[in-house]
Amino acid sequence: MLALILGSWAIFGPTQGPAVAQAPFDLGPEQPGRVRADKQPEAIAALPKGFKFVEPGVFTVAVSPGGPPLATYATDAKTVVGADADFAQLIADSLGLRLDLQPIAWADWPLGLASGKYDAVISNVGVTEQRKEKFDFSTYRKGLHGFFVRADSKVTAISEPKDAAGLKISVGGGTNQERILVEWSKQNVAAGLKPIELQLFDDEAGRLVALRSGRVDVIVQPHAQLVFIAARDKDIRRVGTLSAGWPLKSDVAITTRKGSGLVDALTNATNGLIANGKFRASLARWNLEEEALDRSETNPPGLPKY
Known part of the structure; x- marks a missing residue:
């Protein structure tokens, strides 16, 4: 746990x-x-x-x-x-x-x-x-965790649960990020919004392939990792951050x-x-x-x- x-x-x-x-x-x-x-x-x-x-x-x-x-x-x-x-x-x-x-x-x-x-x-x-x-x-x-999308994505900002409603998000299975997004999805459903569709991966490479191929809209993982990848590859961009201890x-x-x-x-x-x-x-x-x-x-x- x-x-x-x-x-x-x-x-x-x-x-x-x-x-x-x-x-x-x-x-x-x-x-x-x-x-x-x-x-x-x-x-x-x-x-x-x-x-x-x-x-x-x-x-x-x-x-x-x-x-x-x-x-x-x-x-x-x-x-x-x-x-x-x-x-x-x-x-x-x-x-x-x-x-x-x-x-x-x-x-x-x-x-x-x-x-x-x-x-x-x-x-x-x-x-x-x-x-x-x-x-x-x-x-x-x-x-921090980071929300990153493809450089050509229409998603512009994610700062709260409603911003992620209906999106497909790749995340590591069994991670803190998954825990947070499951709770966000529950809040969205309770508010009459669409749930978040999570796709779980055991490795970063799989998450990135899913994002770059268009199978998901967003990737979420520790912020610093994605900052490096975005600067190196220049095909993804940040649209938000999230406290790793959310809601704390x-x-x-x-x-x-x-x-x-x-x-x-x-x-x-x-x-x-x-x-x-x-x-x-x-x-x-x-x-x-x-x-x-x-x-x-x-x-x-x-x-x-x-």
Whole structure:
């Protein structure tokens, strides 16, 4: 049941496979366009007195290179690049630290973080009430699903259930997206509108083929995945987004050990980056401005236990 509620990967996890050829973004290891930041005295002052990082002077961050644009291996097959890698660099800069990115399998982050192998995880981790029992969170991005259509589609916008009435939508079977759209369809029928016709697929390739062939009108899956595909292939376009926790808000956060004392400094640094525009500029490199938060929060309400 939990996997159904939390999505394709349990809030939110990897997004897709390795980077492909003809990528629309710079996937080289040098990253000359990466946005950098100055030290933030207020964030540094918020660090607990005597706090010991895994390595002195270094911000050690775990990240899962699950796929662009969030995190993937660069063209050298060893350097991790993407929006989460960029954000980790901004936080390290703000704290006056050198960044050490540690590539991991996404499922391994809870044990590795709890055992002190790294200072933080910046890898598309969503805030949940269950996770808050063991970890602290500093939010930085919205957890979103995306509605995308063929470039020549007559569908212009989807923001609420009635906008999807009567449409054929491809979605991953057993995912959070399916759960949400089933509820949307029920609301439409109750309101006297047409139901949503869902076509379930186990893989992204099948969903995209259904969309491109005209068998469905819309594809719905994690937003960042589709942003990358749209930029790469230029034959699909976004017509809306949806909170991954609908009807609740669902945010992505820097994750640290519960009670380590690091969370306030990270929230402070993130809000500084939001205020000075560095964070939004960093997301813009990967066409993810839609996911920017207006304010970072420490341990906000997360998705409930199920």
